[in-house]
Amino acid sequence: MRSRSLASLVSPFMSLLMQAGSAAMPPTATLTLEPYLREQAVVHATVDGQPGTFLFDTGEGVSSFSPAFAKKIGCRPWGRISGFRMSGERLDNPHCDGVTFMLSGRPFTAPVVSLIDIMAFLGSDVPPVDGALGLDLFAGRAVTIVPRRAIIIESPESLAARIAKARELPVRIVRDAEGAALAVDGAVRTPDGLAWMELDTGNGGSLVIGNHIAPLLGLKADISTPTQASFTLANGIQVKGLARTRDLIMDGNIGAQFLNDWVLTFDLEHGRAWLAPMTAETVPGGAGE
Numbered sequence: 594m595r596s597r598s599l600a601s602l603v604s605p606f607m608s609l610l611m612q613a614g615s616a617a618m619p620p621t622a623t624l625t626l627e628p629y630l631r632e633q634a635v636v637h638a639t640v641d642g643q644p645g646t647f648l649f650d651t652g653e654g655v656s657s658f659s660p661a662f663a664k665k666i667g668c669r670p671w672g673r674i675s676g677f678r679m680s681g682e683r684l685d686n687p688h689c690d691g692v693t694f695m696l697s698g699r700p701f702t703a704p705v706v707s708l709i710d711i712m713a714f715l716g717s718d719v720p721p722v723d724g725a726l727g728l729d730l731f732a733g734r735a736v737t738i739v740p741r742r743a744i745i746i747e748s749p750e751s752l753a754a755r756i757a758k759a760r761e762l763p764v765r766i767v768r769d770a771e772g773a774a775l776a777v778d779g780a781v782r783t784p785d786g787l788a789w790m791e792l793d794t795g796n797g798g799s800l801v802i803g804n805h806i807a808p809l810l811g812l813k814a815d816i817s818t819p820t821q822a823s824f825t826l827a828n829g830i831q832v833k834g835l836a837r838t839r840d841l842i843m844d845g846n847i848g849a850q851f852l853n854d855w856v857l858t859f860d861l862e863h864g865r866a867w868l869a870p871m872t873a874e875t876v877p878g879g880a881g882e
Contacts, residue, residue: 618750623743624697630719631797632849634741636726638694641666645723647694648711649744650795652846653727654767654774655688657709662723663689670708676770679791679801681842684709694730699746701730705773725795728861729775735860738794740853740871747858755858759867762828765789766864777859777866779847780827783809787827788844792857792866796848800834803841812838830855830868 626634626649636649643665645658655674663670670687677683692706711725728736735747737755747755763780778789788806800822804814810824815838822836834850858867 618748620737620745620751621748622697622699622746624699624746626739626742626744628741629722630715632741632853633795633797635722636696636744638696638726640692640694646721648715648722648725648795650725650793651728651738652776652791652793652795652848653725654729654776655705655707655770656692656694656703656724656726656730657686657707657711658724659711660708663708666692668692668706668708674705674707674770674773676774677842679841679843679846680839694726696744703730727775728777728859729773731859731861732775733862735858735862737856737858738852739856740794740849752858752860755869756867759856759858759869760828760830762826762830762866762868763787764792764859764864764866766861767791775861777861778843779866781832781845782825782827785809790845790847791843792852793846793848794852796846796850798848798850800832800836800848800850801841801846802836802838803844804838805841806844807838812836814838815840826868828868 624636626636629635634649635646637646645662654676668689670689672688673685674688675685686707686709688705688707690705691702693700693702712721735752737745737747765778767776767778768774777792779792781788781790783806799819802810802812807814810822812822817837819835819837823831823833825831832847832851854871856869856871
């Protein structure tokens with residue numbers, strides 16, 4: 594899935610990213626993302642010496658790998674993690690514990706990793722991946738996501754420099770699955786108050802709005818054919834794009850259609866988030882344009 598042309602683009606970009614943030618103290622680490630299908634991204638990681646390719650998905654909740662990859666690393670899954678998709682569909686999956694992923698030469702440990710046949714959700718006609726990595730892998734850290742290019746692990750100094758030029762968005766940290774999962778909901782203005790929608794880089798399709806708040810955003814319920822929609826985040830940033838409406842167990846889902854135009858910073862320790870546009874100012878050298 595990796596090509597020479599892609600590698601030649603990534604390397605100069607990564608050298609530029611290393612200069613981002615505070616001049617006095619650079620970020621702690623910069624992890625490479627590569628483009629995948631439908632506006633999504635993948636990250637390469639090694640577990641117990643076994644290389645794998647993983648979808649990077651801020652809506653994943655609990656990081657996962659496939660049964661085949663689990664077998665490669667000698668994981669013997671046990672127990673059950675129970676969670677729900679935004680449609681309300683229940684998922685029950687076994688898990689492995691204390692899994693360390695090596696990303697760009699640095700270790701990141703997930704307390705639990707769920708076993709999921711991810712290709713059953715993505716489809717058999719797409720490039721294969723070995724699982725998906727979510728924000729739970731970075732719990733307690735400050736991370737910046739440069740869409741489809743990098744995950745930056747911020748130092749206190751680089752975080753301060755980055756958010757000085759960004760717009761804070763009220764968020765809720767969501768710890769589903771008995772606290773094993775970690776996702777982030779952003780605040781959306783409605784005439785009746787704030788709605789909370791999941792910020793989901795793994796959603797490469799339409800915005801998804803719950804039927805229960807659709808009329809507040811000028812939409813009808815159960816719109817299966819994507820239609821143009823527009824609403825405003827609590828920090829004044831407008832979200833525009835194609836949307837569908839469904840019966841959801843959450844207010845909505847904001848995916849890559851919107852997020853790929855913004856540099857997104859999470860302080861996962863203190864429950865804060867910021868957005869900055871993808872410009873030469875936020876990504877040195879104009880790489881974000």
